[in-house]
Amino acid sequence: MKKVYTIKTYSYGLGRTRTTEKTGTLEELIAYYRYTLESGHSYNPKINTNPKTIKGLVSALSKSLDKISSCGGDAELVE
Numbered sequence: 001m002k003k004v005y006t007i008k009t010y011s012y013g014l015g016r017t018r019t020t021e022k023t024g025t026l027e028e029l030i031a032y033y034r035y036t037l038e039s040g041h042s043y044n045p046k047i048n049t050n051p052k053t054i055k056g057l058v059s060a061l062s063k064s065l066d067k068i069s070s071c072g073g074d075a076e077l078v079e
Contacts, residue, residue, distance in 0.1 A: 002025040002026075002027075003025065003026075004023060004024065004025060005023070005024070005025070005026065005029060005054050005077060005078075006021060006022070006023040006077070006078040007021070007022055007023075007029060007033075007057070007058060007061065007075055007076070007077060007078065008020070008021045008075070008076050008078050009021075009022075009061065009065060009073065009074070009075045010065075010073060010074045010075070010076075011065060011069045011073045012069060012072050012073060012074075013069055021078070026053075026054055026057065029054075029057060030050065030051065030057060033057070033061055033064075034049075036061060036064050036065065036068065037049045037060055037061065037064050039064060039067075039068045040060070040061075040063055040064020040065070040066075040067045040068055041064070043067040043068065044063065044067055047060050047063050047064055047067075048060045054077060055077070058075050058076065058077050061075040062074050062075045
């Protein structure tokens with residue numbers, strides 16, 4: 001049985017914050033956030049587009065959101 005995680009993302013910009021929550025296995029979450037990870041990778045090639053752990057995914061997602069969002073972004077793991 002695969003472990004299920006919930007990730008909450010925040011995108012900041014122009015006086016508002018957009019919050020999104022997504023639940024799934026590590027593979028499902030990587031597939032869901034693939035475009036965001038690849039967009040961040042295009043700005044910073046050090047961002048991993050295929051993380052092996054959930055902590056690696058959260059870290060890469062935070063860095064990607066920070067790069068592609070006009071005023072920054074963040075991601076957190078919700079237990």
